[in-house]
Amino acid sequence: MLETSARLLRVLALLQAQRDWTGAALAERLDVTTRTVRSDIDRLRRLGYRVRSVPGAAGGYRLEAGSALPPLLLDDEEAIAVAVGLRAAASGTVAGIEETSLRALVKLEQTMPSRLRRRIDALRSATASAAAAGPTVPPAVLAAIAEAVHRREQLRFDYLDRAGEETRRRAEPHRLVYTGRRWYLLAWDADRGDWRTFRVDRVRLRTPNGPRFTPREPPEEAVAHVLRGIGQTAWAHRAVIRLPMSAEAAAEALPPGSGLIEPVSDGECLLRTGSDSLRDLVNHLSALDTPFTVESPPELRDLLRRLAERYAAAADPEEAAREAEGGDAQPSVGSV
Secondary structure (H helix, E strand, C coil): CHHHHHHHHHHHHHHHHCCCECHHHHHHHHCCCHHHHHHHHHHHHHCCCEEEEECCCCCEEEEECCCCCCCCCCCHHHHHHHHHHHHHHCCCCECCHHHHHHHHHHHHHHHCCHHHHHHHHHHHHHCCCCCCCCCCECHHHHHHHHHHHHHCECEEEEEECCCCCEEEEEEEEEEEEECCCCEEEEEEECCCCEEEEEEHHHEEEECCCCCECCCCCCCCCHHHHHHHHHHHHCCCEEEEEEECCCHHHHHHHCCCCCCEEEEEECCEEEEEEEECCHHHHHHHHHCCCCCCEEEECHHHHHHHHHHHHHHHHHHCHHHHHHHHHCCCCCCCCCCC
16 A cells, blocks of 8 residues: 555656656556556546546546645655745735745645755744835735736726825726735726726725726836836835946845836946835935935935935044034135
């Protein structure tokens, strides 16, 4: 029985690794007869795996998706990837997914050999997350929006804007976009006749959905359009920053959701970003650890000048005192 169970796992692994197998090829790989292969396939079907068979000389076996979730067979790297993904999901922004992810992770780790558990424990202890917490979204809302995108059905929903006002909207959903902190919906607003970006945590879906629609193409790629829309509407202070690096290098250096990166040349790019606080913008830019130039707004440049004077005085108080003493005697540039 133990030999049969081990062979079933090998059959399952082969069916997962390659789309189609003939009975003869499986028999040769397993060093058994084709009759034994047919018996093993029947056992897999009884366990819940949908293995389709095609009769004839060119026929064979194919593993298909079923109506229930049977046991999975993962190799070492796949198991580690799933465990890491579940651990990350447990601190995500989908409401209720934390408990579900942790339950699945416990089940997975219970079945893992000790060598894999040690690797995952080492990875967990050696890493820390800097992800910022964001508003959570019910998974049913994400699933309903995704289904509407797939079926090309108009969404009807109530939307709460930044001012706290609720409006009823009709929109043709195009894409869900996750920035690392918030979920957004890019959609064609049927009443306003233009593309709009909606925060999904402020969406209250109405049922049933509206009529089917013919998809439209937004003026630019979905993620770029959403990031640009966030910069135009979501922040009280918007900024354009010139960075002395390529757009590709900036994309690698900046965390997801930092803003929209626009190439200027091979060695320069613009970062369009923003915040509800100028000081938060300064902190964000200071963390870049690279030279930068503020193109706009002027209020951000003024704040940087004041902070630069304060930091210089803190670094060299004697020099700051000398400058203060001689400030009245020395005319400023441009004075008469």
